Amino acid sequence: MKKGDVYLALMFAILALVFGKLSLDLYSGGRSGVGASQWPLMICIVILIGSILVFINYFRNGQASVKAKGFLSRDEKRVAISILTLILYFFSVMYVGFFVSSLAMLFVLITYYGNFKWYISLICALLIASTVYFVFSYLLNVSFKFGVLF
Amino acid sequence: MIIDALLLALQPSVLLYMFLGVAGGIFIGCLPGLTTTMGVALVLPLTFGMDATHSILLLIGVYVGAVYGGSISAILLNTPGTPASAATAIDGHAMAARGEAGRALGISTISSFLGGIISCFFLILISPYLAKFALKFSAPEFFMLAVFGLCIISSISGRSVLIGLLCGAFGVLIATIGIDDISGVARFTFGNMNLFSGVNFIPVMIGLFAMSQAFVSVEDMMKKQSDAKKITQALPHKEDWRVIFKNSAIFGSLGTFIGSVPGVGADIASFIAYGQSKGLSKNGDKYGTGVPEAISAPEAANNGVTGGALIPMLTLGVPGDAVAAIMIGALTVQGLQPGPLLFQNNTAIVYAIFIGFFVANIFMVCIGLSSVRLFTRVLSVPKAVLTPIIFLLCFVGSYSLANNFFDVIVMFVFGVFGYFLKKIGVSPSPIILGLILGPMAESNFRRALLMSRGEYDTFFSTGISWFFFVLIVASLLFPVFKKLTKKK
Amino acid sequence: MKNKIKTLIVSSLIAAGMSSLAHSAENYPDSPVRIIVPYSAGGGSDSVSRALAEALKPEFPKGIAVENRTGGAGSVGMSYGMHAKPNGETITMVAPELVMLPHSGNGGDIDYKKFTPLAIVNSGYAAITVPADSPYKTLGDLIKAAKSKNLLFGNSGTGSIWHLAGVGMEKAAGVQFTHIPFKGSSAAITSLLGNHLDAVSVSYAEVASQVKAGLLRTLVVLAPKRLADAPNIPTAKELGFDVAIGTWRGYCVPVGTPDYIVNYLTDAILKAANSAEFKSFMAVSNNDVDIIGPKEFQEKLDRENKFYKELISTL
Numbered sequence: 028m029k030k031g032d033v034y035l036a037l038m039f040a041i042l043a044l045v046f047g048k049l050s051l052d053l054y055s056g057g058r059s060g061v062g063a064s065q066w067p068l069m070i071c072i073v074i075l076i077g078s079i080l081v082f083i084n085y086f087r088n089g090q091a092s093v094k095a096k097g098f099l100s101r102d103e104k105r106v107a108i109s110i111l112t113l114i115l116y117f118f119s120v121m122y123v124g125f126f127v128s129s130l131a132m133l134f135v136l137i138t139y140y141g142n143f144k145w146y147i148s149l150i151c152a153l154l155i156a157s158t159v160y161f162v163f164s165y166l167l168n169v170s171f172k173f174g175v176l177f
Numbered sequence: 178m179i180i181d182a183l184l185l186a187l188q189p190s191v192l193l194y195m196f197l198g199v200a201g202g203i204f205i206g207c208l209p210g211l212t213t214t215m216g217v218a219l220v221l222p223l224t225f226g227m228d229a230t231h232s233i234l235l236l237i238g239v240y241v242g243a244v245y246g247g248s249i250s251a252i253l254l255n256t257p258g259t260p261a262s263a264a265t266a267i268d269g270h271a272m273a274a275r276g277e278a279g280r281a282l283g284i285s286t287i288s289s290f291l292g293g294i295i296s297c298f299f300l301i302l303i304s305p306y307l308a309k310f311a312l313k314f315s316a317p318e319f320f321m322l323a324v325f326g327l328c329i330i331s332s333i334s335g336r337s338v339l340i341g342l343l344c345g346a347f348g349v350l351i352a353t354i355g356i357d358d359i360s361g362v363a364r365f366t367f368g369n370m371n372l373f374s375g376v377n378f379i380p381v382m383i384g385l386f387a388m389s390q391a392f393v394s395v396e397d398m399m400k401k402q403s404d405a406k407k408i409t410q411a412l413p414h415k416e417d418w419r420v421i422f423k424n425s426a427i428f429g430s431l432g433t434f435i436g437s438v439p440g441v442g443a444d445i446a447s448f449i450a451y452g453q454s455k456g457l458s459k460n461g462d463k464y465g466t467g468v469p470e471a472i473s474a475p476e477a478a479n480n481g482v483t484g485g486a487l488i489p490m491l492t493l494g495v496p497g498d499a500v501a502a503i504m505i506g507a508l509t510v511q512g513l514q515p516g517p518l519l520f521q522n523n524t525a526i527v528y529a530i531f532i533g534f535f536v537a538n539i540f541m542v543c544i545g546l547s548s549v550r551l552f553t554r555v556l557s558v559p560k561a562v563l564t565p566i567i568f569l570l571c572f573v574g575s576y577s578l579a580n581n582f583f584d585v586i587v588m589f590v591f592g593v594f595g596y597f598l599k600k601i602g603v604s605p606s607p608i609i610l611g612l613i614l615g616p617m618a619e620s621n622f623r624r625a626l627l628m629s630r631g632e633y634d635t636f637f638s639t640g641i642s643w644f645f646f647v648l649i650v651a652s653l654l655f656p657v658f659k660k661l662t663k664k665k
Numbered sequence: 666m667k668n669k670i671k672t673l674i675v676s677s678l679i680a681a682g683m684s685s686l687a688h689s690a691e692n693y694p695d696s697p698v699r700i701i702v703p704y705s706a707g708g709g710s711d712s713v714s715r716a717l718a719e720a721l722k723p724e725f726p727k728g729i730a731v732e733n734r735t736g737g738a739g740s741v742g743m744s745y746g747m748h749a750k751p752n753g754e755t756i757t758m759v760a761p762e763l764v765m766l767p768h769s770g771n772g773g774d775i776d777y778k779k780f781t782p783l784a785i786v787n788s789g790y791a792a793i794t795v796p797a798d799s800p801y802k803t804l805g806d807l808i809k810a811a812k813s814k815n816l817l818f819g820n821s822g823t824g825s826i827w828h829l830a831g832v833g834m835e836k837a838a839g840v841q842f843t844h845i846p847f848k849g850s851s852a853a854i855t856s857l858l859g860n861h862l863d864a865v866s867v868s869y870a871e872v873a874s875q876v877k878a879g880l881l882r883t884l885v886v887l888a889p890k891r892l893a894d895a896p897n898i899p900t901a902k903e904l905g906f907d908v909a910i911g912t913w914r915g916y917c918v919p920v921g922t923p924d925y926i927v928n929y930l931t932d933a934i935l936k937a938a939n940s941a942e943f944k945s946f947m948a949v950s951n952n953d954v955d956i957i958g959p960k961e962f963q964e965k966l967d968r969e970n971k972f973y974k975e976l977i978s979t980l
Contacts, residue, residue, distance in 0.1 A: 031601025032340055039347055046350055049365055063362040066619045067353045070346050077343040084339075102396040109395050110593060113568060117585065120572075133565045140398050141561030151562055159569055167211070167219055169577040170699065170732050218706035222715055225946075312859035356738070356771050359846050361823030363771055370744060370773030373737030439855045440848075494874040495855045502851065503707035510712065512949040514874040579705075579735045620848065627845050628817055628861065 033085050036078035043078070047071035105140075112136060125171040130156045182528030185230045186536065194231055195238040195533060199540040202242020207250045207258045209387040209567075210574015212379060213243040213443070214499040221503055229511040229526055234533035236507055237487075240500050241537040244443055244479050245289040245545065249552050252281045252472070256387040256567065261443035261482075263382060263609050264451040264475035267333065272467030278553050283413040284421060284469050285476045286545035291425035292477030293538035296433035296484025300491075301531050307437045307485070308492040314438050316625035317636045321645035322438075323618035326445055327610065328652045329452030335465060335604035344603065348611020349618075351376055358620045359627070371583035378612040380575040380588035385605040387574075388592025391567040393599055394560050412546070417469045424454060424473040432478035436485020442498040443479040443486075444613055448606075450478035456655055484534060490515050491527060693753060693929050697728040700916070701749075701757045703742025705735045709870075709952070713787055713914055714758050716946040720937035738825070740766050740773045747779050751919040753926035756783070759917050761826050764970040768977040769824045777966045780917035783931045785957035785965070786938040787947065790888035790911035791830030792869035792898070794881050796860055804885045804904050807864060811840040818842035819853035819865040827853075829976055830887055830910040831866035836979070837906040857881065868912065869895060870951040887911065893953065913955065915962055931959050 046067055053064040099107060112135060119128035133152035138145065163169040185191070198220070205216035220239050224232035247259035252269035265285060272281040299307065314322075327345065334341015354365045355375030366372040413421060428450040435446040454474035455464045464471050486497035487504075494516025496502035508515050513523055520527055555563070575588035595605050629635035636642055700718055704710040714731050721729050734742035739762045746757025759780065766772030793804065801807040810816060818835075820828040823846040835842050842864075847853040850867040857865045858880060865872075869892055875881040876895075886892055887901050889909045901908050916934055918927060937943055938956050947954045957965065 029601055031597075032337070032603070035340065035598070035601065035603065036343060039343055042347070043350070046353075046365060053362060053364060063357040063360045063364055066622070067350060067364065070350045070353070070615075074343060074346045074350065077339060077346065080339055081343070102399065105398065106392050106395050106596065109392065109568075113589065117572075117589065121582065129569055133569065136565040136568070137562055140395070140564065141559060143561070152565075155562075155566055155569065159573060163573050163577060167577065168730065169573070170580055215706070218711075221707055221712075225716075225719075312855070315856060315859060315861040356824075358822060358848055361769060361771070361846075368773075370737050370740055373740060373771055373773065374735070440852055489855070493855070493858055493880070494878070495851050495858065499707075506707055506709075506712055506950075509950050510946065514877065516874040517878040517880065518874065579741075580732055581734060581736060581741065624845060624847070627843065630815065630843070 030085075032081055036081035039074050040078035043071040043074035047075075108139075109136065112139075121173050123173075125173055126156060126160050129159070178524055179528060181525040182532055185525055185529040186234065186532040188230075191231055191234055191533070192536070194227075194235040195537055196540050196544075198235045198238025199242035199537055200544055202239035202244075203246035203249070203541070203544060204242075205239070205258075206243035206246020206262075208574060209250060209256050209258055209383050209570055210379065210577065212259050212578075213240060213247075213261070214503070215578065216240075216243045217500050217503050221507055224507055225510060229508065229513055229523075230529050230533075232507050232511055233504060233526070233530060234537070236504050237530065237534055238537045238540065240504075241293060241480070241483055241534070241541050242544075244483055245286070245293075245476075245541050247479075248285045248289065248472075248476055249282065252285060253278055253552060253555055254387075254567070255390045257382065259443075260379065260382055260609070260613070261447050261479040262475070263386065263444065263606060264333070264447040265472055265479075266386065267451070267465055267604070267606060268467050268471035270467075271465065272469075272472065273556075275467055277467070278556060279549055280413055280417070280469075281467070281472055282549045282552060283546070284417055284472045286542060286549070287413060287421050288425050288473040288476040289480040289545070290538055290542035291421065292429035292432055292480035293483060293541065294535070295425065295429035295477075296436065296481040297531070297535050297538065299430065299433045300484040300487055300534065304437075304488045304492055307434065308488050311438045311489060312493070313639070313641060316621045316628055318639065318641045318645070319440070319621040320618055320625055320636065321642050321649070322441065323614045323621065325645050325649050325652070326449055326614045327618065328649055329448050330607045330610055331653070331656065332452045332455045332464065333448070333604060333606040333610065336602060340603055341607045344598075344605070345607035345611040348608040349615030350611075351381070351608075352378070352612045352615035353619070358616070359623045371581065375616075376587060376612075377578065377584055378609065379578055380584040381591045381612060382609055383571050383575050384588040384591030384593075385595035385598070385608060387567060388571045388588060389595030389599055389605070391564050391571070392592065392596040394564050394567075398560055398564070413469070417473075420469045421473050424470055425477040427457075428454065428474045428478040429481040432481020433485040433488075435478070436482030436497055437488040438485075439489050439495055439497050440617075443482040445617075446482045447475035447479040448610055448613075450474040452652070456652065461659070480538075487530070487534070491519060491530070492517060494519075693926055694725045694727055694729075696754055697730065698725055698754055698756065699730050699732045701742050701746040701755060702731050702733050703735065703739035703746075703758065703760075703762075704733065706733045709950075710758060710760065710914055712950060713947070713952055716943055716950075717786060717916075717934070717937055720940045720943040721933055724933040724937070737773060738762055738766060738771065738822075740771065740775050743775045744773050746917070747775060747919055749919055751921035751923075753918060753922055753930065755918070756930065757917050757919075759915050761912050761969060761973070764966060765824070765826065765829070765973045765977065768974045769980075771824065777970060779920050781920050781922055781927055782959050782962035782966060783916045783918065783927065784934045784938065784959060785913050785915035785955065785962050786934065786943075787952050788911055788913035788955040789868040789870050789953060790886050790892065790909065791827055791866050792872060792883045792886045793831075793834060793864055793866050794854075794857065794872045794876065794883045795864045796857060797880055797882050798860075799863070799882065801864070801884065802882075804899075804901070804906075807884060808838045808840055810863075811835075811838070811842060815841075815843045816863040817845050817861075819845045819847055819856055819862040819867075821850040821853055821867055822846050822848060824977070824980075826910070826912050827865075827867045829973065832976060832980065833908045833910045834866065834887065834901070834906070836976075837901065837908040854881075869898075870953075873951055894951070913957075913965075915957070927959075 050064040050067040116132040137148040205211045247262035248265045251257040251262040251266035255270035257263045257266045330345040432446045458470045486501045489497040490501040575584045702714045749755035850871045853865045
């Protein structure tokens with residue numbers, strides 16, 4: 028058992044407790060006897076038992092396998108920054124506009140990940156953004172009406 | 178009659194439409210987020226101006242192409258384009274990561290083709306019987322089928338079955354969000370309207386597979402791109418052919434059968450095929466490391482479904498899956514009533530559909546094999562460019578499902594969660610399986626009890642239920658048995 | 666210099682203001698218009714709306730297109746359309762769910778009073794259908810049997826319009842059925858074909874092909890008058906049960922849309938719905954054209970809102 032498993036089990040267990048509590052408040056009657064609440068309750072119990080088993084396994088087998096390492100490695104930091112960039116991108120799409128934001132996102136990330144000349148990154152970003160915009164908006168009829176710009 | 182049908186189906190313009198349909202379907206299937214159903218729905222308005230043959234065969238072309246196309250991105254990028262290829266991604270990508278992308282694509286293409294052809298034969302020869310048999314399925318049988326499907330979790334959960342089961346249960350729990358089918362009560366929606374129809378599993382899948390995979394490649398960005406990307410061959414190895422033929426025969430038939438049961442689709446079929454082939458194969462323990470069986474079985478099964486799904490539509494006029502529902506719409510617009518009368522009144526068009534279905538599969542294998550090199554070219558795109566493209570496609574794909582921003586948020590949350598799972602070495606497939614099968618299990622469990630007025634013996638009242646019960650027990654005991662015999 | 670710039674800016678502002686005024690009054694469809702369909706692409710609502718959009722094209726030179734926004738039995742899309750800017754660029758397709766969902770607490774924030782109705786183009790009524798080999802030959806047989814035993818009555822989901830149709834029938838006849846909800850009508854019809862149910866209450870259009878093929882038999886339609894494509898099937902009213910429940914597809918704009926836009930759209934939709942191409946599409950796709958103008962549409966909404974409120978409260 029790895030330490031990550033314990034975090035995962037803990038997460039699931041908390042979720043199961045919350046959902047279990049919520050399903051107790053659900054209307055459970057109906058003409059059949061099996062209402063809306065029994066099934067989720069059952070699943071919550073399964074998850075709880077499973078998580079407890081994970082905890083027991085972990086503590087019985089000892090925690091020796093844990094590698095001591097820094098909070099985030101350099102590679103992981105890059106992922107964290109990407110996630111933040113994408114969150115920013117989502118907001119920008121909503122308030123500024125799809126095409127412009129996508130262009131900016133692509134340009135920023137391509138420049139960040141690769142070491143191309145800036146105009147090459149820009150051309151790549153432009154090409155990709157226009158292709159995706161064209162394919163989805165014109166061929167597949169997806170509406171990209173969000174922000175003030177297009 | 179056959180001559181009439183041949184004349185209808187083999188008109189040059191029909192062939193051209195079908196070819197374009199298959200190519201377009203492969204393209205749509207490749208893109209994460211654009212599902213088979215969506216692809217067919219997008220093409221539907223174009224068919225309103227055509228005659229019946231052109232219209233239905235174009236849609237069939239898109240259908241066949243899209244179900245196959247999903248496996249290309251699953252193998253190359255570990256990003257299943259459609260849920261039907263989620264099972265293929267497990268071993269397909271493992272093989273591609275070894276540098277054998279061409280081989281993996283070859284296996285998947287040939288298996289898809291054989292699966293499609295087998296289902297075509299079933300469709301032509303025994304569709305009335307299959308349809309009659311499929312009608313025997315009622316709530317208890319569907320429940321048993323769903324539980325049987327959930328047993329597959331043990332074979333797709335990677336290093337720890339316990340964690341796999343937990344993930345599967347998590348998927349089932351997430352699937353209970355939304356308005357309950359049976360009682361009409363809103364569960365766990367927190368008053369948010371976007372949750373009323375539940376968490377859509379397509380964005381979850383895009384997040385767990387595509388987005389998280391893109392994060393992993395961000396992490397590996399500075400590692401040198403392996404040189405193994407040079408494709409040495411675009412066809413399966415010699416020793417693969419036996420495996421392909423065997424698996425395609427078994428799982429193509431299984432897929433056809435599953436497809437003919439209304440309400441059960443290609444996603445479920447491919448997972449069941451993956452799980453069962455693991456039990457049957459000598460290399461069962463090596464599953465997950467890129468074995469040919471594990472690519473061939475789900476691919477044969479999901480293309481087997483395509484023919485199967487047409488069976489209830491043509492024989493009974495009821496859709497076998499969401500795609501068939503759209504095709505029924507397309508036929509009615511043409512003034513044709515799908516169902517038993519279609520065989521009597523429009524025999525030529527029914528045979529034209531059979532022939533067209535056959536031809537579409539041939540187009541699929543031709544396009545597939547001839548462009549393996551083109552597809553694998555994707556791998557030579559620098560990661561620094563490819564990864565942002567995948568981000569963009571994940572975003573656009575999940576948005577375009579319902580033109581709803583909420584799906585994008587779901588996708589993103591599960592993307593981050595999926596990255597965490599990958600970091601700790603947990604497979605996300607059980608979550609998807611739980612999401613797909615959970616609602617089927619629950620609603621049929623409760624529907625069965627409603628129909629039997631609360632008698633639990635309804636679950637053991639028919640032969641089919643017993644059959645599935647035996648399968649469930651067998652698939653649970655088989656690994657234990659295998660372990661015991663190995664120890665000797 | 667400064668003055669010049671000032672006058673330039675002022676005059677251009679005035680010009681812009683004028684032109685925007687002119688825009689609104691005369692050339693209303695000055696930008697593409699979209700029809701929000703709250704159900705998925707490829708379904709009945711979607712294809713009817715697309716056919717209507719096709720027939721509307723001549724009136725909208727800048728384009729008119731269907732956009733599917735699905736979720737929550739239609740509440741997501743209807744709510745989206747309700748909150749759209751009232752400038753005539755967004756039309757919403759609505760269905761009886763608009764006045765049903767709020768009463769079962771599953772409608773989110775949708776409220777029919779926040780829509781200005783334009784027109785209804787299509788309606789379809791519930792039918793009670795049994796397998797062809799069923800012992801129940803008439804509605805009377807079915808009701809009689811329901812008094813002594815519990816009949817399994819399939820529908821398209823609890824709280825859906827076809828479930829309410831079944832409930833309306835049992836109320837009118839004073840009996841009780843066991844309602845079996847399915848996910849969508851076709852699943853219920855499939856189960857009926859497999860003889861797992863005694864009857865289903867779904868729309869006639871959805872069972873028409875099986876009825877014509879002799880696999881199923883429709884006993885009664887819950888319509889105000891006999892259906893054009895099924896003149897042999899009696900209505901509930903003829904048999905002495907006062908119940909008529911059905912679905913319809915209408916188009917609305919958000920409240921606050923200027924009158925001239927409302928009038929323009931209403932006229933355009935009424936004209937398109939009467940066009941030959943739309944009518945022939947509806948005929949081949951088993952949909953009944955039923956054109957209702959804005960005033961009656963509003964009355965229908967008020968009436969059905971009250972009706973469903975009562976019916977749902979008895980569930």
